[in-house]
Amino acid sequence: MPAGGGRPTPPQERVISPVLGLAVLDPAVLDPAVLAPLVAPSEPWINFDVGLLVDRFWANTINGLAYGSIYALVALGYTLVYGVLQLINFAHSEIFILGVFGVYLTFLALGFEPGAIPDLPLGFIIVDLILAGLVAMVVSGLAAVLLERTAYRPLRRRRAPRLAFLITAIGASFVLQQLIRIWRGSNPEGTIRLLPPTPVFEIFGAPVTNLQILIFVASLAMFVVADTFVNRTRLGRGIRAVAQDPDTATLMGVNRERVITITFLVGGLLAGVAGLFYLMTIPQGAVYNGGFLLGIKAFTAAVLGGIGNLRGALLGGLILGVAENYGQSLFGGDWRDVVAFVLLVVVLMFRPTGILGESLARSRA
Amino acid sequence: MRHRMSQISAFWNARSRVQQWGLLVPVVVFLLWLPVLNPPLITTEPATDFPIALFNAAVLALIAIGLNVVIGQAGLLDLGYVGFFAIGAYTTALLSSPDSLLGVRYPWLVIVPIAMLVTMISGVILGTPTLRLRGDYLAIVTLGFGEIVRLLADNIDPLRGNRGFQNIARPEATYPDGSPVFSQTDVLGFYWLAVCLIVIVLMLMGNLERSRVGRAWIAVREDEDVAELTGVPTYRFKIWAFAIGAAVGGLSGALFAAQVGYVNNQRFDVATSILYLAAVVLGGSGNKVGVIVGAFLVSYIPDRFQFEPQYRFLVFGLALMVLMAFRPQGLLGMRQHLLTYGRQAYRRLFGAGAAVAPTGMTASTRAAGDLPEVKPDDHAGTSPRGGGE
Numbered sequence: 201m202p203a204g205g206g207r208p209t210p211p212q213e214r215v216i217s218p219v220l221g222l223a224v225l226d227p228a229v230l231d232p233a234v235l236a237p238l239v240a241p242s243e244p245w246i247n248f249d250v251g252l253l254v255d256r257f258w259a260n261t262i263n264g265l266a267y268g269s270i271y272a273l274v275a276l277g278y279t280l281v282y283g284v285l286q287l288i289n290f291a292h293s294e295i296f297i298l299g300v301f302g303v304y305l306t307f308l309a310l311g312f313e314p315g316a317i318p319d320l321p322l323g324f325i326i327v328d329l330i331l332a333g334l335v336a337m338v339v340s341g342l343a344a345v346l347l348e349r350t351a352y353r354p355l356r357r358r359r360a361p362r363l364a365f366l367i368t369a370i371g372a373s374f375v376l377q378q379l380i381r382i383w384r385g386s387n388p389e390g391t392i393r394l395l396p397p398t399p400v401f402e403i404f405g406a407p408v409t410n411l412q413i414l415i416f417v418a419s420l421a422m423f424v425v426a427d428t429f430v431n432r433t434r435l436g437r438g439i440r441a442v443a444q445d446p447d448t449a450t451l452m453g454v455n456r457e458r459v460i461t462i463t464f465l466v467g468g469l470l471a472g473v474a475g476l477f478y479l480m481t482i483p484q485g486a487v488y489n490g491g492f493l494l495g496i497k498a499f500t501a502a503v504l505g506g507i508g509n510l511r512g513a514l515l516g517g518l519i520l521g522v523a524e525n526y527g528q529s530l531f532g533g534d535w536r537d538v539v540a541f542v543l544l545v546v547v548l549m550f551r552p553t554g555i556l557g558e559s560l561a562r563s564r565a
Numbered sequence: 566m567r568h569r570m571s572q573i574s575a576f577w578n579a580r581s582r583v584q585q586w587g588l589l590v591p592v593v594v595f596l597l598w599l600p601v602l603n604p605p606l607i608t609t610e611p612a613t614d615f616p617i618a619l620f621n622a623a624v625l626a627l628i629a630i631g632l633n634v635v636i637g638q639a640g641l642l643d644l645g646y647v648g649f650f651a652i653g654a655y656t657t658a659l660l661s662s663p664d665s666l667l668g669v670r671y672p673w674l675v676i677v678p679i680a681m682l683v684t685m686i687s688g689v690i691l692g693t694p695t696l697r698l699r700g701d702y703l704a705i706v707t708l709g710f711g712e713i714v715r716l717l718a719d720n721i722d723p724l725r726g727n728r729g730f731q732n733i734a735r736p737e738a739t740y741p742d743g744s745p746v747f748s749q750t751d752v753l754g755f756y757w758l759a760v761c762l763i764v765i766v767l768m769l770m771g772n773l774e775r776s777r778v779g780r781a782w783i784a785v786r787e788d789e790d791v792a793e794l795t796g797v798p799t800y801r802f803k804i805w806a807f808a809i810g811a812a813v814g815g816l817s818g819a820l821f822a823a824q825v826g827y828v829n830n831q832r833f834d835v836a837t838s839i840l841y842l843a844a845v846v847l848g849g850s851g852n853k854v855g856v857i858v859g860a861f862l863v864s865y866i867p868d869r870f871q872f873e874p875q876y877r878f879l880v881f882g883l884a885l886m887v888l889m890a891f892r893p894q895g896l897l898g899m900r901q902h903l904l905t906y907g908r909q910a911y912r913r914l915f916g917a918g919a920a921v922a923p924t925g926m927t928a929s930t931r932a933a934g935d936l937p938e939v940k941p942d943d944h945a946g947t948s949p950r951g952g953g954e
Contacts (some may be wrong), residue, residue: 245722288701354890361893364643366701367846368889370644370839374882382879492835496712499705534720541716543711548706549694 201357204301208408214480246531253529259405260525264413267481269419271484273474274498275505275513276426277344283443283508284463286348286362290369294376295468297488299475301380302339304486306332307392314390325394329476336474343467345461347372353457381488386489391483415477422473423514427468430510439463442450493537497524500544506554515555597760600753609868616752622864623759624821629844629860630766630853631813636842637851638779639806640786641696642704645711646841648691649684649811651718651833653818656680661734666723673736677819684815685808693809693940696800699789711838718830729829733822747823755824762820766813767853773809774853782806786851796883836878841880846888858896 253260274296281289310328314319318325351372355365395414399407430436438459441449450456477496478485501520505512520540527539547554580588599607602617609618632929657667660676671679695706718724736758740748746754773779781802784792793799822828840863841914848859867877888895 237606245720257745286701288705351886358890360889363640364893366642366704366887367842368886370842371882372879372888373883374836374839375886378876378879380880382876466739496705496708500709502704503705534716538713538720541713544709545695545706545713548702552698552702 236532243245244532246535249530250530253526256406256529257526258404259520260529262403262406262408262412264522264525265518266415266500266521267525268518269416269514270398270474270477270481271498271501271520272517273419273422273470274494274512275502275517276423276470276501278499279505279507279510279513280430280439280463280467282502283354284439285365287365288369288499289464289467290366290495291347291351291373291376292344292467292471293491293498294373294380295340295347296471296475296478296495296498297486297491298343299336299340299382299468299472300479300486300490301384301475302336302472303479304389304392306335307394312392312394312519314392315563316348317393317396329394330482333473333476335551336475340472341465341468341477343376344464344471347376347462377488377492380559384486384488386488388484388487389535393480393483395480398481411480414480418473420514422470427469427510429466435459435462446543447511460516496544500540500547503544503546503552503554506556508555509554512554512556518544519555577742583726585879593764595755600756607869609733609777609865612871614752615869616756618865618868620752620756620759620824621868622861623756623763624817624824624866625841625844626857626860627759627766627817627820628841629848630763630770631810631817631931632841632845633810633853633856634770634773634782634813635667635806635810637849637856638774638786639803640782641803641806642700642709643707643807643810643869644835644838644842645707645709645714646814647692647833647835647838648711648714649688650813650837652684652687652811653680653815654816654822654828654833655718655724655818657819657822658685658730658733661732662730662828663732664725664728664730668885670734673734673819673823674871676734677816680819681812681815684789684818685812688808688811691811692804696803696807707836708838711835712831714837715830715833718833724830726830729827729831731827733826733828735823735826749826752824755820759820762816763857766816770853776803778802815942839907840878840881843885846895847884849897852895852897855895855897 212475243259270526274292276293278289281287281292287345287462310331312328320328351366351368355368395411397409397411400410400413428436430439438449438454439462441452441454442456446456449459497520498517501516501517502513504515504520505514507513520543523543524536524540531539577585587652590853598761600619603610608615618878628646631649632643635641635646657673657676657680659667660679661673663670691707691710693712693797695703698706713854719726735747736754738754740746745751747758748754774782781792784795784797785802785806785807789799835898844860845856846859847862848857851853863881866872866880872880
């Protein structure tokens, strides 16, 4: 992200978006023989390649499900906070990227060097990954609670209008982002890959890697835990009660402030887990503004499924992950993000309440 | 301090409009003269050329005035305003740069209305589907729009991505000695042009605010449902707000492109949009003078004190948070003259002391109903022409 305020700089080295990095690595997308020229005769800047879409359908689907489950984990944080406070927690993307940095710094602390693939027994690697994930959860969870305390609680005390909350959230997002930038610099951190993806088996000719299985299954497990927590436990009932009617919930003896804190904490913990999976998928992803794009997409996922609805977040995340991959095959690698944003606009236009409908209160078991 | 401010404000409001204009003339002249004076302490040199710093502040002020229509007047949080700025700049580039595939080289003055029209149309295109959404959802959709515009500039080959467009047309004029007023090396002319454009836009906006349109916007901002029920076609007026705000954004984009002479995809990210938002919110959304002050601060302070870019965003992010907590109305609060002859009417109604509605009131206190002027009055017949005459 270039610094605002300056004049446009002459062409310079461009930092490839970490999310796009995944796309650019794929040689089939870049193969000019595969791409059908559409507009300009020399090099097409947009394709409409149905053949590629069909060819890569299963690979895209598997990849999209794995990547989409990361979206889903982040989207859960948006959806929980929105359900309880009717607030788009714009700074949630920074909570997430703090988790990514938590993972990265744990890797460094454990003695892993950027660039080298560690030669360790699988058991050690798994322990290290779990450790990194726990650190990320602590970092993100604490950051989310701190954010709530310092930024949003004062506004609630003053009964500020909703727009004030959103603007505060934007401000907080910037502050966190720039603090990371000042702390760690604006270049992506070196890549540390603990678990290189290796194909395990194939579905319809598309390889499924160990990483994809791990991420998908673990995300589903996290979702089940979160869903059970919200729907089955006492604290979860408190969250649903506050989401349904804060005043009545307070009268019934629910401590509203505590529920809000717990909501932010749960969102932060999930974002921390997502941070671990993100860095495992995209090892070069630890960069100060890496959360922004993913945050917007995760929010899109939450809206897509129905914001305020936990199952909607999961569904939306998976759909978005898959749809992005299809769009990338169809139009070309550069159009991946455009597909996501267009999807956001289209969904909000035609079904603002999402596929499953909003309301955390009504999403019960 | 507050008392002094209210005294100034009371004095100001007691003047008639002609007197106010008369008082403003020296202010504008002073502003025009400022880069030539280049006063010590205020100047940003040697770090940044002072006229360039002032020009940037003026462009940001113009942007803030346009964004204020959308956020301050109509209450629609637009996080993708930089998209309109980009469209204005790119239209200018496409119609005048030799790098453009269109192969035309129109003069700048011809391009400006075209750029404004194009951005206005894009504002309507964005607004038509999205303005049925409210509040936070609208904010996110506009953010998505801003990103889409930037990504299109990245991806579409004829828009040249990072390579950009060189040699964009600038306005043509010469000093008596034959040297050009507007050139790459001398920003002074561009700064004067920007100030003149701000004055013109301010006059037009002032008239718009006091018209039926402006009252409809305020009604939408204060309570959309009530406005709709009282017969304000809210959807149509929201689209108008978007279109007019977009046109001003396009104008500033065209001005900026002409001064820099070079447009590429490196300046139109969401961070810039948030900086615009900071300018409007800092100065006081809904207050034209306020947003100019806010824009000046947002642009001038980093130049004066030589912030690194990352500190710029950090400081204004913090400023947004602190402001929302302690002074959500901004440095200068919102104020409006809803009626053309409002001040005379107030004097009749509340006595000579109450020249105008108190300034700095928040929306909630006004909505509490202690002032008669907040009724979203949209009936042409009851417009108090002659009310005070």
